[in-house]
Amino acid sequence: MGHRHLGTEHLLLGLIKLGQGVAVNVLRTQGVDLTTACAEVEKLSQLGSPEKAPGNIPYTPRMKRVLALAREEADKLQHTYVGTEHLLLGLLREKEGVHAGVFRALGVEPDEIRRDVLRELDPNFGATG
Numbered sequence: 560m561g562h563r564h565l566g567t568e569h570l571l572l573g574l575i576k577l578g579q580g581v582a583v584n585v586l587r588t589q590g591v592d593l594t595t596a597c598a599e600v601e602k603l604s605q606l607g608s609p610e611k612a613p614g615n616i617p618y619t620p621r622m623k624r625v626l627a628l629a630r631e632e633a634d635k636l637q638h639t640y641v642g643t644e645h646l647l648l649g650l651l652r653e654k655e656g657v658h659a660g661v662f663r664a665l666g667v668e669p670d671e672i673r674r675d676v677l678r679e680l681d682p683n684f685g686a687t688g
Contacts, residue, residue, distance in 0.1 A: 563616060564616060564617055564618070564619050564622075565616050565617070565618050565619065565622055566618075566619040566621060566622050566656065566657065567619070567621050567622055567625050567650060567653065567656040567657060567658040567659075568600050568603070568604050568656070568657035568658055568661070569622075570622065570625065570646060570650065570658070571596070571600060571650060571657075571658040571661060572597060572600055574643055574646060574647060575593045575596055575597055576597075577643065578593075580642065580643035580644070581642060581643050581644035581647070581676060581679050581680065582643035582644055582646060582647035582676075583643065584679055585644070585647065585672055585675045585676050585679055586647075586667075586672075588675055588679075589667065589668075589671060589672060589675060591665055591667060592665075595665065596661055596665060599660075599661040599664050599665065600657060600658075600661055603657045603660045603661060603664075604657050621653060621655065621656050624653055625646070625649040625650055625652075625653050626641075626646075626649065627649075628648070628649035628652045628653060629641050629645040629646045629648065629649030630645070630649075631649075632644075632645040632648040632649060632652075633645040636680070644676045644679070644680060647672065647676060648672075648673060648676060650662075651667075651669040651672055651673065652669075
């Protein structure tokens with residue numbers, strides 16, 4: 560995209576382009592068309608310079624927040640790793656940014672996504688016994 564930063568839009572694109580994992584499974588279950596999601600990211604993002612950025616590309620402050628939120632989600636679930644599911648939950652908790660605009664445009668409901676992530680991790684989630 561020609562950006563000289565890594566933001567939440569890049570994280571969302573990365574999750575989608577991965578094409579597998581809990582995050583993609585849940586987005587598909589919710590009826591999110593991944594091709595449309597990528598197009599929305601491009602529509603809402605300003606393209607940068609076509610030249611390759613020199614050196615390391617820094618994270619935006621929002622991206623750092625999302626990564627910290629993802630770590631919190633992993634900790635809450637007592638996971639020793641941060642997976643696509645935690646990254647998606649972190650993105651959902653951050654209400655601003657290109658990714659949030661994409662979610663709004665696609666009608667993504669954060670509470671439903673959270674529920675489906677937890678159900679994907681534990682099929683018995685929410686079951687009463």
